[in-house]
Amino acid sequence: QSALTQPASVSGSPGQSITLSCTGTSSDVGGYNYVSWYQQHPGKAPKVMIFEVSNRPSGVSNRFSGSKSGNTASLTISGLQAEDEADYYCSSYTSTGTPVFGTGTKVTVL
């Protein structure tokens, strides 16, 4: 199972909106509505931000939203804040019943 494809880096100014993409295949992203997104600050454990494509866990800011079209899922961060600077990983359920992670995107707040 190959890793899902994410852009290496995305940047934006405070207050702006940015969108991160996550491209897979019909055997993972395109085949199931089980895409999740994780935020990871340096030296810290990942934290789930979105599950089932667009659901936010309790406690996660509504500035984070998710969507999917075909084989590509997206995470949008609105009203970008300094604390949003981190690495973001997507993950999907796959046809083998196991997960696959994305390559990761480094978000920089300018």
Next chain:
Amino acid sequence: QVQLVESGGGVVLPGRSLRLSCAASGFTFSNYGMYWVRQAPGKGLEWVAGIWYDGSNKYYGDSVKGRFTISRDNSRNTLYLQMNSLRADDTAVYYCAREIALAWGFYFDFWGQGTLVPVSS
């Protein structure tokens, strides 16, 4: 509150073995599937192994199949990863993660702080 605490990491020679543990607390451990996910230095996340809530089914990533074994002791609320024939490219921080099972898929809602395993001579 939910806590996952990994232990057992440390420098190990290539070809040797190591066993990682993940002590769970704050929830009914026997109700949840669990996973090991690793992250090589400066690299992305890679799932290593998963196990059902009762230990009846186990899954392994291609890179560790045949060398690593995941297990659990629900009476001790502990998850394990036995790693044999370690290689330099197994060097990583190893996280345990709790799985939330959905109708067909799942996601990981809690992660431990990780334990570092450097494989080096």
